[in-house]
Amino acid sequence: MKIPFNKPFQTGLELSYIEDAIQRGHLSGNGYYTQKCQQYFQEKYQFGRCFLTSSCTDALEMAAILLDIQEGDEVIVPSFTFVSTANAFALRGAKIVFVDSQEDYPNMDVDLLEELITPKTKAIVAVHYGGYPCEMERISALANQYGLMVIEDAAQAIDSYYLERPLGSWGHMACFSFHETKNIQCGEGGMLVVNDLKLVNRAEIIWEKGTNRSSFLKGEVGKYTWVDLGSSFLPSELNAAYLFAQLESLEKIQTRREAIWLSYFNFFQSQSTRDSILPIAYLENLLVFDFQVMSLNNQANSHLFYLLFENESSRKAYIQKLDESGIMAVFHYQSLHKSDFSKRYFPDQYQRKLPNADRFSGTLLRLPLFYELPELLGN
Structure with missing residues (x-):
């Protein structure tokens, strides 16, 4: 699969x-x-x-x-x-x-x-x-x-x-x-x-x-x-x-995405070994997983689900294990202040230290999330 x-x-x-x-x-x-x-x-x-x-x-x-x-x-x-x-x-x-x-x-x-x-x-x-x-x-x-x-x-x-x-x-x-x-x-x-x-x-x-x-x-x-x-x-x-x-079909789509998001959240909260093709053994370097505060103050739309690893090498290892399991996962943005464009046109910005942006660039991993996603998580 x-x-x-x-x-x-x-x-x-x-x-x-x-x-x-x-x-x-x-x-x-x-x-x-x-x-x-x-x-x-x-x-x-x-x-x-x-x-x-x-x-x-x-x-x-x-x-x-x-x-x-x-x-x-x-x-x-x-x-x-x-x-x-x-x-x-x-x-x-x-x-x-x-x-x-x-x-x-x-x-x-x-x-x-x-x-x-x-x-x-x-x-x-x-x-x-x-x-x-x-x-x-x-x-x-x-x-x-x-x-x-x-x-x-x-x-x-x-x-x-x-x-x-x-x-x-x-x-x-x-x-x-x-x-x-x-x-x-x-x-x-x-x-x-x-x-x-x-x-x-x-x-x-x-x-x-x-x-x-x-x-x-x-x-x-x-x-x-x-x-x-x-x-x-x-x-x-x-x-x-x-x-x-x-x-x-907005309401129908949003309801389905929220259910998938919650399945991911519950799975990583328990890190269960139940029947799943997500390779649990390679999560020892996982620091945090995505969260959303579903309240009146912050109602997010279950657009994505991410994992945050200890370092870039541990993220790369997990991407490889997911790929071997037939799952495509991707990392996200690279810090714009460290881009080649910024180095040429905004050198003062290129010199700045923005540690959190760099940390997310190096350690964040997005998992598949779409309406027809199979039941990966054993639910």
Whole structure:
């Protein structure tokens, strides 16, 4: 039995909705299914204006344009994150200032943020790793104190909550991913949420390649033209139709993922020798396993399950044993402050010591977690 790291789930309605989109005769972006998906998020989570994009990377790049990032501006970003989180702002000329992770979880350490703020700081990008919420109340208060913008990188955080508020509703903007590895997916896709209503009109222009096409389609102008920066950020109606089928099954998908997550948690809590293909004998160097505080304050979405090993060599040994058992497991991000790009363009950041980000980079291991995962754990 070969078990992949991920297998995209299909609800069974994707093809029929795609066929319906074809029959409607509108295959480019911002049609019937795009509107239905955006309306779903706005109504279910009380988000501001939602804009479907071709990827979360596109959503982040839209956010960077909306912030009017200029050369010399500084943006605070966790070192332990995907490259798109930082790249979107570096593309606009920003200096990326990296913040370390918490000691006990990969999210940014909010205690370290204030010392990184300078007169050049323009924004804080809060990444909700694994769908587990950053301390958004504290981040928002700090941003208000210093007049900064907050962008939530909620790529992994659909249907997660903090203090009973959905992630994606806290920041001035938020970015989601619908990549095939996410809980809800359409192969490739994303979404920008604009909660600051002052930014909505310009976001619509940027989304439409820098034109006022939306105003033209609403009859507000007689013709449309180039009025601002922008790009081709819209996904096709085929992607949106696929995504809407997923959204209709959100509760079912989330319930199944939570059950799998809890199976992992219970298994490693007991480290049972019952019938399982997870090689228990090679866990002596395991330090901790993933945790989620399922409470009103922190409601995570069972996006991933990780193990944390004593060192990189013990992680490598366990990856090898899993591979021999037919299980694909992967490690995650490499510290961005230690990247070749940072060494060339942000040498002062490359020199900094961010021990927690480096520790997670070297010792964290993600296990398979997808809807159709077989019963590995003997449950």
